Amino acid sequence: MKIQIASPSHYITDLRYPWSKHLTQWPPELFVEVARGIHRNVVRFVSHNNQVYALKELMTPVARKEYKLLRELQELGLPVVEAVGLVTNRDEDVAEARARFDLVGEPVDMANRGLLVTHYLDGALPYRIIIQQGISAEQLSQMLDALAELLVRLHLSGFYWGDCSLSNTLFRRDAGLMAAYLVDAETGEMRDKLSEGRREYDLELAETNIGGELMDLEAAGTLPKGQDPIDLAQALVERYSKLWAELTQDEVFDPEDQYLMEQRIRRLNDLGFDVEEMEITTVDNGQRVRMVPRVVEHWHHRRRLNSLTGLQVQENQARRLLNDLSRYKAHLSEVDGRDIPEPVAAYRWLSEVFNPTIEPIPADMKGKLDDAEIFHEILEHRWYLSEASGKDVGQKAAIDSYINTVLKRRQAGDVEIDTDPFVSSQK
Amino acid sequence: MASITFENVGKNYEDVSVIKSLNLEIQDKEFMVLVGPSGCGKSTTLRMIAGLEEITDGKLYIGDRVVNNIHPKDRDVAMVFQSYALYPHMSVFENIAFGLRLRKMPKDEIDRLVNEAAETLGLTPLLDRKPKALSGGQRQRVALGRAIVRKPSVFLFDEPLSNLDAELRVHMRAEIANLQKRLGITSVYVTHDQVEAMTMGDRIAVLHDGNLRQVGTPLDLYDTPQNVFVAQFIGTPNMNILTFKVSDDGSELVHPDLTFKTPAEWKDGIIERKGKNVVVGIRPEHIASSDEQDWTNTAPLKGKVEIIETLGHEVVVHIKMPNEEKKILAKMDVHKVPKVGEEVALEVNVDRLHVFDAETTNRL
Numbered sequence: 001m002k003i004q005i006a007s008p009s010h011y012i013t014d015l016r017y018p019w020s021k022h023l024t025q026w027p028p029e030l031f032v033e034v035a036r037g038i039h040r041n042v043v044r045f046v047s048h049n050n051q052v053y054a055l056k057e058l059m060t061p062v063a064r065k066e067y068k069l070l071r072e073l074q075e076l077g078l079p080v081v082e083a084v085g086l087v088t089n090r091d092e093d094v095a096e097a098r099a100r101f102d103l104v105g106e107p108v109d110m111a112n113r114g115l116l117v118t119h120y121l122d123g124a125l126p127y128r129i130i131i132q133q134g135i136s137a138e139q140l141s142q143m144l145d146a147l148a149e150l151l152v153r154l155h156l157s158g159f160y161w162g163d164c165s166l167s168n169t170l171f172r173r174d175a176g177l178m179a180a181y182l183v184d185a186e187t188g189e190m191r192d193k194l195s196e197g198r199r200e201y202d203l204e205l206a207e208t209n210i211g212g213e214l215m216d217l218e219a220a221g222t223l224p225k226g227q228d229p230i231d232l233a234q235a236l237v238e239r240y241s242k243l244w245a246e247l248t249q250d251e252v253f254d255p256e257d258q259y260l261m262e263q264r265i266r267r268l269n270d271l272g273f274d275v276e277e278m279e280i281t282t283v284d285n286g287q288r289v290r291m292v293p294r295v296v297e298h299w300h301h302r303r304r305l306n307s308l309t310g311l312q313v314q315e316n317q318a319r320r321l322l323n324d325l326s327r328y329k330a331h332l333s334e335v336d337g338r339d340i341p342e343p344v345a346a347y348r349w350l351s352e353v354f355n356p357t358i359e360p361i362p363a364d365m366k367g368k369l370d371d372a373e374i375f376h377e378i379l380e381h382r383w384y385l386s387e388a389s390g391k392d393v394g395q396k397a398a399i400d401s402y403i404n405t406v407l408k409r410r411q412a413g414d415v416e417i418d419t420d421p422f423v424s425s426q427k
Numbered sequence: 428m429a430s431i432t433f434e435n436v437g438k439n440y441e442d443v444s445v446i447k448s449l450n451l452e453i454q455d456k457e458f459m460v461l462v463g464p465s466g467c468g469k470s471t472t473l474r475m476i477a478g479l480e481e482i483t484d485g486k487l488y489i490g491d492r493v494v495n496n497i498h499p500k501d502r503d504v505a506m507v508f509q510s511y512a513l514y515p516h517m518s519v520f521e522n523i524a525f526g527l528r529l530r531k532m533p534k535d536e537i538d539r540l541v542n543e544a545a546e547t548l549g550l551t552p553l554l555d556r557k558p559k560a561l562s563g564g565q566r567q568r569v570a571l572g573r574a575i576v577r578k579p580s581v582f583l584f585d586e587p588l589s590n591l592d593a594e595l596r597v598h599m600r601a602e603i604a605n606l607q608k609r610l611g612i613t614s615v616y617v618t619h620d621q622v623e624a625m626t627m628g629d630r631i632a633v634l635h636d637g638n639l640r641q642v643g644t645p646l647d648l649y650d651t652p653q654n655v656f657v658a659q660f661i662g663t664p665n666m667n668i669l670t671f672k673v674s675d676d677g678s679e680l681v682h683p684d685l686t687f688k689t690p691a692e693w694k695d696g697i698i699e700r701k702g703k704n705v706v707v708g709i710r711p712e713h714i715a716s717s718d719e720q721d722w723t724n725t726a727p728l729k730g731k732v733e734i735i736e737t738l739g740h741e742v743v744v745h746i747k748m749p750n751e752e753k754k755i756l757a758k759m760d761v762h763k764v765p766k767v768g769e770e771v772a773l774e775v776n777v778d779r780l781h782v783f784d785a786e787t788t789n790r791l
Contacts, residue, residue, distance in 0.1 A: 197498075215528070
């Protein structure tokens with residue numbers, strides 16, 4: 001038997017597990033129950049050193065391919081589950097390891113069987129759980145936005161998914177919006193550049209899969225009332241196409257209208273993308289110029305916030321934090337009577353706003369929320385409190401109220417964070 | 428009519444040529460299997476038919492229409508088994524129908540098409556059931572139903588069974604092959620597994636390094652491989668390949684451990700190669716113990732047994748001949764197996780040998 005481990009932070013090499021046996025034969029006490037979607041392969045979850053891992057049964061070549069692809073996507077900084085290990089050669093004799101267990105079920109031929117190990121994405125939920133818990137039309141729309149954006153990012157990186165669906169995605173809260181993560185790359189392929197045919201076919205598959213999944217929810221009676229699965233699936237295609245066009249279409253304009261180029265770059269940045277290169281060619285005998293942006297998928301806001309503050313957060317969280325940082329910079333400039341350089345404002349925002357907001361939050365009350373998400377929720381809470389009282393209540397009052405109301409209710413189980421996966425947003 | 432014709436089709440990725448001037452005609456209603464080792468270009472060929480890969484050179488026809496620049500959606504082809512997860516809250520009927528519903532097809536038309544597909548697949552009594560009430564094989568048939576309900580002109584299968592267990596894989600091979608015969612829809616099936624190719628295809632196209640090495644029925648490929656690559660790729664275990672010298676008068680082929688008279692049907696090719704080397708292929712099933720065969724034209728061979736592999740009802744014996752570096756493989760009856768280390772006297776069936784040019788590796 002051979003275990004390959006990708007990440008030094010995940011040494012899931014515990015030989016006490018019966019790796020040489022099919023997951024259906026492992027004793028049930030080895031597994032933990034977590035929120036999970038529908039899988040066409042056998043998938044189980046184990047807990048090891050306070051981390052949860054998903055184990056997926058596949059034939060070895062398929063497992064090896066998916067392991068490699070997930071690692072490649074991760075290295076590109078794309079939102080995917082972390083592949084931490086691959087177990088192969090499971091039919092070799094490891095009698096000692098399996099002798100410890102009372103195996104269950106029918107024996108399975110283990111020739112050429114592999115096991116893919118991924119790190120369970122904390123705080124991320126499958127679409128069925130989110131929707132079954134009750135979801136508004138707006139929130140459903142946010143999920144589809146997130147998935148359309150994920151597919152665009154993957155395509156820009158040359159990745160053909162081959163099975164884009166809600167089932168193959170996990171969703172995580174991201175500053176009042178949703179972020180989508182790819183969890184299944186079995187059918188995927190990485191290319192230098194995706195052909196138009198592949199890209200369009202991938203989108204067609206996405207439409208078919210998502211339509212089917214939403215029809216299934218409709219059949220189960222859990223789709224929000226008034227929502228049509230066919231319209232929703234088509235809406236995803238429209239969102240994708242709009243975003244793709246904005247990111248990749250060329251534009252022709254008069255040479256003196258340079259500001260149009262800057263506007264375009266700003267629009268792309270606002271969408272979270274960077275322009276790596278701009279190709280300008282003359283057309284109409286030099287009367288006009290054509291601009292073709294070469295867009296890279298890297299998260300613009302996330303990288304910018306990281307370079308200013310060192311914070312590692314998700315894209316929408318970064319967008320939100322950068323807005324707050326800008327607001328604070330304006331405030332500092334006004335107080336000091338001079339323009340404050342951005343790095344200085346960022347340092348002061350971190351030490352005077354962000355850290356003092358997070359520090360009072362007791363660690364045991366944070367639950368699955370990371371600091372950036374808590375910061376976002378406090379900003380939201382402050383906005384609601386201020387709306388209710390007709391004046392700005394200030395950050396300290398907002399923090400105290402957030403701890404004593406929102407977090408305490410959650411801790412007491414009055415409001416489960418997972419049963420309320422979306423925090424109300426002022427957006 | 429949905430024949431598929433490749434006319435000098437080439438595919439390059441930048442400077443790398445992955446398909447080189449492919450000429451291949453897949454007939455209407457035919458089940459064509461594309462087979463070859465990893466990187467041979469078989470999946471690229473399939474994806475050019477689907478419209479997922481752009482064609483660099485030549486013309487690709489589906490029926491009498493050139494489809495080089497036709498959008499995948501408009502080619503009337505269906506990729507099978509892209510996803511075989513069934514929706515748990517939907518009945519078998521709904522699981523088959525949902526793709527048509529997405530296309531906003533009228534309800535009557537959906538009913539008619541789904542009932543027809545269910546009839547073909549033997550699913551009619553199960554149409555109201557939910558997936559959890561189905562067996563594994565029935566679920567796979569529902570997944571097939573999703574593809575056939577669209578009534579495409581062409582089915583494309585890209586290694587669809589690669590993640591199934593051996594038992595279900597064998598079952599599904601038969602299921603797909605039978606269904607294709609019943610429906611009579613032109614099908615192209617990609618696999619790297621030559622056993623799958625041999626058991627499913629009406630014809631098989633063997634690709635290697637972007638070149639079509641041979642196309643023919645499974646028996647053609649087995650009996651008359653046109654080159655050493657096909658000879659070794661088709662058949663399990665691989666064909667033994669040995670270099671022989673043609674005698675100066677062309678009457679014999681000589682190897683230090685095995686000599687035989689030139690068979691009559693080889694004479695023309697062999698005469699041209701008097702005194703030169705040729706390559707001879709011997710299938711492991713055409714080597715047997717001297718006392719266990721009733722072949723009419725044989726040549727003796729001696730060697731020492733080094734390894735014995737048991738494959739259920741038969742065994743593969745690895746034999747070291749005195750003067751040959753390569754071990755030769757012989758397929759033997761499981762009840763008549765020599766021991767490891769034993770010196771054995773064998774016979775080769777000369778009537779079933781294959782001869783190839785030593786330089787071009789093409790069949791003489």
